[in-house]
Amino acid sequence: MKFGIYPGGRAGVTCSRESDPGRVGALVGELGGGGPFVVREYVHFLGARPDPAVVASIGAAGELDGLTMPDDWYVSGGRELDLVVSYIPAVADLPGWLGFLDRVIERYAGITRYLQVTLEPNFPIPLIDGSSPGVMAALIDGLPHARRALDARGHGDVRVGFSVAEPAEWLGGDAEFWRRLGEADLGGVVDYVGLGLYPDAFGPPVPVAGVRAMTEHALRHLREHSLVVAGIPATTPIHVAENGSPSLAGRxxxxxxxxxxxxxxxxxxxxxxxxxxxxxxxDADTGGGEAVGALGLVTDYYVRKPAFDLYRRIVAGG
Incomplete structure (x- = not known):
């Protein structure tokens, strides 16, 4: 299993200050240790005429100009780029979305190892793809479109997938989402399925035994139920694409x-x-007092927390 991390300092609309590339490079280099290490980044499709306030709130300006770090950083030191293309327009826009995928592939395919088409399309909360009009078409049409576009440009080695939030009872139910995926018969173009996993982050504190049970349940529910409904075989790997826990008082x-x-x-x-x-x-905002701002291994001023050394040791141990 490969390990990795999101190196930026933003979580949705929460971001106390811009990233410091020098510190990011040093810390990620220490975590990765020169071996294979996956680096997760995000770009966003907001439609033909995006609201400037929304663009600013999620830091989406200039995403096709560059990511957190220079391009060559993502293909050096054993790193592999996992690039998420999020779909959050105010109105459904499938042609615009497919054109955006083409532009992302043209810009970043040469440095990308994993291309994720949509972000948690089964999760209907604001500024997450599951709340966006036309998201099922964006996923169902976007996956084969991305595969064809990559192959046509000579990037057949880039793996294409999508991510979800699991399990269903955390979301209010997502049976219809998986049923529609199964009807679309996408198993042949899905190279992996990502999982967003935050069992103890956004509710009351959970004891360790509860964290263990909830984590296992989410993983097993995805593999043994949801992916079966969608017709995605057991040979298709799962990526734990996001996993975190906040460093707040009482946790x-x-x-x-x-x-x-x-x-x-x-x-x-x-x-x-x-x-x-x-x-x-x-952290996106260490002093904000909210879980979403305190998920980092270091503070928003890059002061290490005890969790940094924990993760470094786990990665080093393989």
């Missing part, structure tokens, strides 16, 4: 992350888990 970030990672490793072979990516390197 033990180290214990939670250690527990979740232990479960992932225990289930790695049985559930075919190929990649684990932690969210995130840096």
């Amino acid at each position: 033990d970030q180290v214990a939670s992350l250690a527990t979740m990672l232990a479960v992932v490793r225990e289930q790695e072979a049985a559930l075919n888990i190929a990649v684990y990516e932690l969210f995130a390197l840096r």
Whole structure:
């Protein structure tokens, strides 16, 4: 299993300050240790006439000009880029979306290893793709379109997939989403399925035993139920595409992350888990007092937390 991380300092609309590329490079280099290490980044499709306030709120300006770090950084030191293309227009726009995928592929395919088409399209909350009009068409048409576009440009080695939030009871139910995927018969163009996993992040504190049970349930539910409904075979790997726990008063970030990672490793072979990516390197807003701002291994001023050394040791141990 490969490990990785989101290196930026933004979580949705929360971002206290811009990233410091020098510090990002040093910290990610230390975590990766020169071996294979996956780096997750995001670009966003907001439609033909995006609201400037929304663009600013999620930091989406200039995403096709460059990511957190220079291009060559993503293909050096053993790193592999996992690039998420998020679909969040105010009105459905399938032609615009497919054209945007083409532009993203033209710009970034040469440095990309994994291309994720949509972000959690089963999760209907604001500024996540599941709330966007036309998201099912964006996913169902976007996956084969991306595959064809990559192949036509000589990038057949780029793996194409999508991510979801799981399990269903955390979301209010997503049976219709998986049923429609199954009807679309996409198994032949899905190289992996990503999972967003935050069992103890956005509710009351959860004891370690609860974190363990919720993590295993989410992983097994995805593999043994949801992917079966969608007709996606067991040979298609799962990527734990996002996983995090906040460092807030009354919570033990180290214990939670250690527990979740232990479960992932225990289930790695049985559930075919190929990649684990932690969210995130840096807090989005350490002083804000909210879970979404405190998921990092370091503070928003890049001061290390105990969880940094925990993850470094886990990555080093393979």
